[in-house]
Amino acid sequence: MCSGRVDLEFLLRAFSNGLDGVFIGGCRLNECNYITHGNYHALNLVLLCKRIMEHIGLNPERLKVVFMSAGDGILFTEAIDDFVKTVKALGPLGEAEKMNKSELASKLAEVTRLVPYIKIAKQEKLAARLENEDAYEGHFTSAEIDRLFKEVVSYYIDPQKCQACMICLRKCPVEAIAGAKNQIHVIDQGKCIKCETCFDACPSRFGAVKKITGEPVPPPIPEEERVIVRESMKKR
Numbered sequence: 001m002c003s004g005r006v007d008l009e010f011l012l013r014a015f016s017n018g019l020d021g022v023f024i025g026g027c028r029l030n031e032c033n034y035i036t037h038g039n040y041h042a043l044n045l046v047l048l049c050k051r052i053m054e055h056i057g058l059n060p061e062r063l064k065v066v067f068m069s070a071g072d073g074i075l076f077t078e079a080i081d082d083f084v085k086t087v088k089a090l091g092p093l094g095e096a097e098k099m100n101k102s103e104l105a106s107k108l109a110e111v112t113r114l115v116p117y118i119k120i121a122k123q124e125k126l127a128a129r130l131e132n133e134d135a136y137e138g139h140f141t142s143a144e145i146d147r148l149f150k151e152v153v154s155y156y157i158d159p160q161k162c163q164a165c166m167i168c169l170r171k172c173p174v175e176a177i178a179g180a181k182n183q184i185h186v187i188d189q190g191k192c193i194k195c196e197t198c199f200d201a202c203p204s205r206f207g208a209v210k211k212i213t214g215e216p217v218p219p220p221i222p223e224e225e226r227v228i229v230r231e232s233m234k235k236r
């Protein structure tokens with residue numbers, strides 16, 4: 001019921017499910033019932049999502065947020081009418097942008113997979129309170145979002161340093177880390193959502209998880225070379 005509950009993933013999922021437009025109605029800014037002022041967060045998310053849409057070639061007018069009170073019936077109907085007219089004029093999602101269905105699906109899937117990374121990278125701006133509408137346009141810029149995707153971070157486990165303690169494996173939210181007791185762990189780059197959890201979780205005395213930006217991730221160590229033979233086991 002609260003616009004502050006809207007997540008970037010919800011917006012991208014709505015488009016992935018084929019919606020031609022997404023409208024968010026939030027309480028008026030500065031009239032939030034909670035100290036969290038979630039409607040400012042919703043505004044920032046919409047501004048960010050619009051730039052992401054531009055980045056993948058979708059028309060950002062397909063997404064709109066309007067702030068109103070429960071008594072603003074006329075404003076509500078006018079805003080919805082306007083939005084429906086805009087979306088109808090744009091036409092079906094993807095078709096109007098000259099993108100075929102599989103291209104659209106793969107672009108949306110790729111950015112959706114990176115939502116945790118995007119939210120970490122942009123957390124300060126997502127928490128901002130934009131009091132002035134003039135600030136909306138430049139809060140996130142196209143160049144900034146293009147750079148964000150170009151400089152996407154990858155996480156890699158250094159096989160020389162991994163002690164197979166299994167901490168990262170247990171904490172990874174998407175089971176992207178393969179490993180076992182006495183086995184060097186590896187990250188499945190196809191599954192990794194770049195949430196940084198493993199980087200934070202790996203004990204500093206091991207420091208085995210590396211952040212990699214702007215260069216290819218080394219290939220995973222072959223399975224037959226993953227067993228760690230500890231000094232205590234060698235003596236047996």
Ligand code: SF4
Nearest residue numbers: 172192193195196198
């Ligand atoms: S960054 Fe680490 S914890 Fe997060 S999804 Fe990737 S492998 Fe898992």
Ligand code: SF4
Nearest residue numbers: 162163165166168202
């Ligand atoms: S937390 Fe670090 S040392 Fe432990 S298994 Fe993961 S990468 Fe290896």
